[in-house]
Amino acid sequence: MSWAEPTGVLIVQHLPHEGPYAIGTALEAAGLPVRVCRVWAGDQVPESPDGLAALVVMGGPMAAYDDASAFPTRAAELALLRAALAAEVPVLGVCLGAQLLAVAAGGTARPGDGPQIGWGAVRTTSAAPADPLFAAAPERLRVLHRHGDTMDLPPDATLLASCDRYPAQAFRIGGSAWGLQFHLEVDKDAVDAFATAFPDEAATAPDLQDSTPAELAALAPHRDGIFERFAAHVASRAARTTTRAFFTSRAATWEEHFAADGPRYAAAVTRMELLPGQRAMDMGCGTGLALPALRTEVGPKGAVLGVDLTPAMLTAAAHEGRASLAHLLVADACRLPLPTGSLDGIFSAGLIDHVPDSAAALREWARVTAPGGVLLLFHRSGRAERAARHGRPLDPDDLLAEENLRPALNATGWDLLCHEDAAHHFLARAVRVD
Known part of the structure; x- marks a missing residue:
């Protein structure tokens, strides 16, 4: 039996504009091959993490708690996330991806009390300074939100960032899986794509595009640092990850x-x-x-x-x-x-x-x-x-x-x-x- 050959990082993308943006930039700068599973275009979600150095699951308007026809790949994505967690494959979930990660790890996703859209602050927790990704993050970070659902984390999750309205903003599961409820990955193209794709939602945050240059300038060093550390974490253990993924499933x-x-x-x-x-x-x-x-x-x-x-x-x-x-x-x-x-x-x-x-x-x-x-x-x-x-x-x-x-x-x-x-x-x- 041959061992699985490394195939790089898989990014599960639910909509064309929900791209990896700064995440993809950091992964490619670290020399990690990136493959996008475009579920919006009919790409099939892999059944196992064999060969993966990491798994990234992006956002989308679907509900992490709903298997309805609007989210037909939910079960397959949860199965892949559970297998990745079992094999200790590094995982990064953004917005919907974070909610799916929480569910896969034993938590729950549920409707919130209304949408949280636009730039807003989150506070890093006392656990953040010891975290491999958030160690250098400031105590207060202004990030872009676009979600209305929230989640209850599993008991063994480590909360890394919070805010009053929706406390579960960033978290870690084990030593290699992170969830971000907010959109830390954004750049100017991402904000513009959001405003074009969801004009009604963007209208609820009228200063979104006007304030973006200043907000991005303040966010960029922290955004890039977090994703560069994630990419370095993935690269440093890629061979170990693919070996564990292959044998865990067998x-x-x-x-x-x-x-x-x-x-x-x-x-x-x-x-x-x-x-x-x-x-x-x-x-x-x-x-x-x-x-x-x-x-x-x-x-x-x-x-x-x-x-x-x-x-x-x-x-x-x-x-x-x-x-x-x-x-x-x-x-x-x-x-x-x-x-x-x-x-x-x-x-x-x-x-x-x-x-x-x-x-x-x-x-x-x-x-x-x-x-x-x-x-x-x-x-x-x-x-x-x-x-x-x-x-x-x-x-x-x-x-x-x-x-x-x-x-x-x-x-x-x-x-x-x-x-x-x-x-x-x-x-x-x-x-x-x-």
């Missing part, structure tokens, strides 16, 4: 697809030649197919650690009873929260040729392994078998080819002792050298 059924491989994993683990009482880790353990064998090898006095980047995979591992065999830990392969030399062996199946920086991963694995410790790289199929399955020739640059793997291991603290690229399995055994 975690619940992973075991049923690969449980039959348990004996093959167990046979590979015995090749590590671990001793009772030693300390072993399965790096990229998934649902933990190798954990029973690792526990058998090191015995009750040994220590077994199962590490994966995707929390949903570890949840599935625990469901299979493997939390009783090993300590399960969410961590990045290149940044392990372990002391130097704390392991005697590392088992890793199908991971090293997929991490963004294989050299950094191998160095980190060497750091946490004691001299003389073993690294065993395994795959349930050989390189030729995998290439044929995907309809491609063997890649001469494949890290797992012996002529590439040996120098890569030598350069990162390992000595390759065994390399088997067989018809139905791949196995490489290396030892940690000083």
Whole structure:
């Protein structure tokens, strides 16, 4: 199975004039590809966040609480938002998008007591200075409003900005999802487009266009800073995000697809030649197919650690009873929260040729392994078998080819002792050298 290739940032757009504006500018400046799902033109909302580095959901006149014909994509958007939250894909929701985000996270959207249109102030909360996006925002921010609905946030949301009439103005869900009830993204083109598209609403704020140049001049530094920080947040974790999104959607059924491989994993683990009482880790353990064998090898006095980047995979591992065999830990392969030399062996199946920086991963694995410790790289199929399955020739640059793997291991603290690229399995055994 191939991992999803990153496809950049998806922007869900409900109306032509509800564009990303300053959001899109910041994303493109950060080198992030942007793809627009124009639901107003009939584009289909994706069923999962596979391949997404981030999800942005824009505003619109629809109601986040109404599945009526005026908002036929509501259910699909909520499903995509829930999947993005589960996989910790960075999310930004604006106006309607913020209300949908609140609903997806367990809150509610509802009608307000009337429209809030035009420039108006919001106050940042005491939580804002510690927020990754709002840390540099002033205590009082004048922003453009255009909404009549409001929302009740889920209990675990962090309120970041408020006003007296509609208190939920900006919020964060978890560590990577933000909702903005107001239109922070606007520039002069956005205001003009709003006034053209909704002349009756614009007429309720007669000074809207006259005051826009001054309001935008005051807002622009804060607007741009917030979106630049969002873009930097997305870019810094894009590879991690796409990996988590891919595996989160598959975690619940992973075991049923690969449980039959348990004996093959167990046979590979015995090749590590671990001793009772030693300390072993399965790096990229998934649902933990190798954990029973690792526990058998090191015995009750040994220590077994199962590490994966995707929390949903570890949840599935625990469901299979493997939390009783090993300590399960969410961590990045290149940044392990372990002391130097704390392991005697590392088992890793199908991971090293997929991490963004294989050299950094191998160095980190060497750091946490004691001299003389073993690294065993395994795959349930050989390189030729995998290439044929995907309809491609063997890649001469494949890290797992012996002529590439040996120098890569030598350069990162390992000595390759065994390399088997067989018809139905791949196995490489290396030892940690000083």
